[in-house]
Amino acid sequence: MRIVVLAGGIGGARFLRGLKAAAPDADVTVIGNTGDDIHLFGLKVCPDLDTVMYTLGGGINEEQGWGRTDETFRVKEELAAYGVGPDWFGLGDRDFATHIVRTQMLSAGYPLSAVTEALCARWKPGVRLLPMSDDRVETHVAVDDEGERRAIHFQEYWVRLRASVPAHAVVPVGADQAKPAPGVLEAIAEADVVLFPPSNPVVSIGTILAVPGIREAIADAGVPVVGLSPIVGDAPVRGMADKVLAAVGVESTAAAVAQHYGSGLLDGWLVDSVDEAAVAEVEAAGIRCRAVPLMMTDVDATAAMVREALALAEEVRA
């Protein structure tokens, strides 16, 4: 079975670990969000791609969900001693090596997709990890800053400000000019099923869908497209999805997120058991829906979610 998964960072990565457990023989292609990529200290950092790569490759810091395990911060301390910032983004020494290799390869002319493949040759994530695009896309968030509205990098909003101020708009700058990375449209066209993990529907999956051609390819693939709600009981399971949902005028409910994707794209939707009441609303919108436990507490629980999603896909197909 060929499965395409659109993935953000932590949620997407944990979902993929469950997918590998639930369907070890599946041929999985992951289309990773690159909208939150950022240049720090002259180095290209791809937080979502790395989180997927480290998580599936056994190098992730399990507690925090991002960054390397057994990490140290000598380089960062030295950069601070030089007075060079920013200091709010946690780059560890082991993690730095990834960004150094990536930046060197990009400078040598390799596209991000080729660089990602090269990095994965070490990590062996067991999936084919593709960036959504080799072109630069950068998610900006419009916030009010001392009376002025200005656009800041998503990471500044998310990591530095911890989404503590209202987001008035979320714009994937450059997405309209970006092309899907090599292999992305082919993987979608050849997929047996497309899955949306419980990732952020705006800044993760939404950004991937903003690359011209990807949404259309998924809608036209003629295979089941099934998503899992990142909202459980009217609040994000993790992260701050509610803040950016508000920016795009979407309620923080499992049903509203499904309708935000829309029945033209989404065939099936899983909500958490506590959101049983949302099932009828989602189905009324033309999206098949089931209520099942959606907490990724461990790999087994996540694998069970994946099995529910694949079962729903088969139901859609039948």
Add this chain to the structure above:
Amino acid sequence: MRIVVLAGGIGGARFLRGLKAAAPDADVTVIGNTGDDIHLFGLKVCPDLDTVMYTLGGGINEEQGWGRTDETFRVKEELAAYGVGPDWFGLGDRDFATHIVRTQMLSAGYPLSAVTEALCARWKPGVRLLPMSDDRVETHVAVDDEGERRAIHFQEYWVRLRASVPAHAVVPVGADQAKPAPGVLEAIAEADVVLFPPSNPVVSIGTILAVPGIREAIADAGVPVVGLSPIVGDAPVRGMADKVLAAVGVESTAAAVAQHYGSGLLDGWLVDSVDEAAVAEVEAAGIRCRAVPLMMTDVDATAAMVREALALAEEVRA
């Protein structure tokens, strides 16, 4: 007193520490060799400038004479795990930060001289440290490799091969097109004395002198130019100066090195007490010479050497 010092790496840095002890009120400008700079992992590494900066700024690894104290090698280990080399150049985590800051500033358009000044704002070396040039100069060494003569980067010769194969030529590639960095010629013109520490006469001081204008400025400054022999008893005190001296056809003796610089450039020369016999030969070549202890065993011994050099300079001036 305004003193200009041409410096390589370890020997130059230790000499400068002695100079600061011997002449704490002197206004010292250091013209640093950049011919052994190297790009590693996409980062610009300036070993000699950093050795001077770290040594005078209190951050040097005292035992090895280069690199940072209390160093770790997490980044390097990770790069090796990615299969990215070279693995023979020892870059530590704290050291990496210096190269990251430097590379980022260079990419932003700052010349190396401005970058060096910015780095020194942290280290406060107590001297003005100038790269010999903002232009790229790269010392190459011609060696025989499986029957073919090829040119390799000086660091590959020095660090990877440990100068274990004959050097047929030493060429500071790009030096002929390089311009002295801002401040270099001015510092020489305003100097009261110019000192050549017991640095490598070919790949350190020789490279600096190969930048058009620098040798001429020193020769024309009309102030005493005094050097200290890096050869003691027919062998280099440290390093492998004999290997590169052979490549330029100069004997590894204190007297031969003085004559290699020449009386057109050098006014005074200190040889070690064990080379007392060389004094007459050097003086016969028109260079005033004294035999004194030349082992930089500690700061006091080095300061005594500096005082001898400054005394010889005054003798020349008188």
